[in-house]
Amino acid sequence: MKPFNKFLFYSFILSVFVFWSCGSSNSDTAKEEASHEEEAVKEVTASLEMVWETPAELTTNESAHYEKSDGMIYVANIEGGPSEKDGVGSISKLNTKGEIIERNWVSGLNAPKGMTVMGDYLYVTDVDRLLEIELATGKINKSYTVEDAIFLNDADTDGQRIYFTDMKANKILYLENGEIKTFAENQPNINGLRIGNGNTLYGLDADGFKKYNSDGSFEIINDTVTGGDGLIVLNEDTFIASKWGGEIYLIQNGEAVKLLDTTAEESNTADIGYIPKDKLVIVPTFFKDKVVAYKLSF
Numbered sequence: 179m180k181p182f183n184k185f186l187f188y189s190f191i192l193s194v195f196v197f198w199s200c201g202s203s204n205s206d207t208a209k210e211e212a213s214h215e216e217e218a219v220k221e222v223t224a225s226l227e228m229v230w231e232t233p234a235e236l237t238t239n240e241s242a243h244y245e246k247s248d249g250m251i252y253v254a255n256i257e258g259g260p261s262e263k264d265g266v267g268s269i270s271k272l273n274t275k276g277e278i279i280e281r282n283w284v285s286g287l288n289a290p291k292g293m294t295v296m297g298d299y300l301y302v303t304d305v306d307r308l309l310e311i312e313l314a315t316g317k318i319n320k321s322y323t324v325e326d327a328i329f330l331n332d333a334d335t336d337g338q339r340i341y342f343t344d345m346k347a348n349k350i351l352y353l354e355n356g357e358i359k360t361f362a363e364n365q366p367n368i369n370g371l372r373i374g375n376g377n378t379l380y381g382l383d384a385d386g387f388k389k390y391n392s393d394g395s396f397e398i399i400n401d402t403v404t405g406g407d408g409l410i411v412l413n414e415d416t417f418i419a420s421k422w423g424g425e426i427y428l429i430q431n432g433e434a435v436k437l438l439d440t441t442a443e444e445s446n447t448a449d450i451g452y453i454p455k456d457k458l459v460i461v462p463t464f465f466k467d468k469v470v471a472y473k474l475s476f
Contacts, residue, residue: 382406408450
């Protein structure tokens with residue numbers, strides 16, 4: 179009987195060990211699944227809710243820039259062909275309630291797109307030139323012709339340089355001390371640019387969402403949001419990116435989740451702006467000829 183009892187004893191111990199191991203594995207699996215569920219919940223907590231929209235009077239508006247210094251929203255209206263030097267483009271001024279303060283604040287432009295403010299001037303890309311416009315008067319102070327430019331697009335500043343893209347030449351350029359130089363080349367269909375809090379340059383092109391080093395080298399943070407248009411930096415880990423066709427994404431820690439999709443309504447989401455104090459994402463709708471503001475809950 180003794181050998182038999184010993185066998186039963188060891189069998190019992192082995193069963194307990196196997197049960198404990200399986201239970202531990204199942205517990206780890208359950209924890210992992212719970213963690214994924216928590217991440218999913220975090221993703222869906224971010225949302226955009228429409229707050230206001232302008233009348234459909236802003237013809238093929240491509241870009242919106244909120245300027246903290248005067249509390250105005252500047253809107254670039256292409257109006258004619260997106261690459262035509264036809265003199266019919268304009269810039270409008272809105273207040274933060276969506277009221278059009280001045281429809282033709284600046285007129286006689288070609289196909290204005292990206293905008294940024296440095297000092298007392300609004301800088302605007304306009305097909306093959308970069309315009310410097312006085313904020314106080316709307317007067318064009320300077321016009322910088324960009325050699326071999328094809329399709330200038332978005333713009334931003336770090337306070338020293340004006341960075342801007344030539345989407346069809348696949349370049350990022352910059353203006354510094356009155357001279358235009360190349361920052362990075364071979365950036366396929368580079369469009370949206372934004373400077374982060376640490377003066378880090380971020381961009382959107384056909385490869386995805388990129389973070390640039392000071393020498394023009396880069397790393398791809400996200401490769402699913404390709405062909406992006408507008409970009410907002412919430413912090414160094416969290417961004418909002420738009421795609422012209424009608425999609426807006428939250429990108430956090432390299433992962434993207436879609437917040438808005440207006441493709442079915444054929445309402446574009448071009449070069450977006452942002453009002454931090456109100457958490458409003460300002461969306462130019464291009465062919466819908468209006469600007470729409472969405473409250474960001476995050």
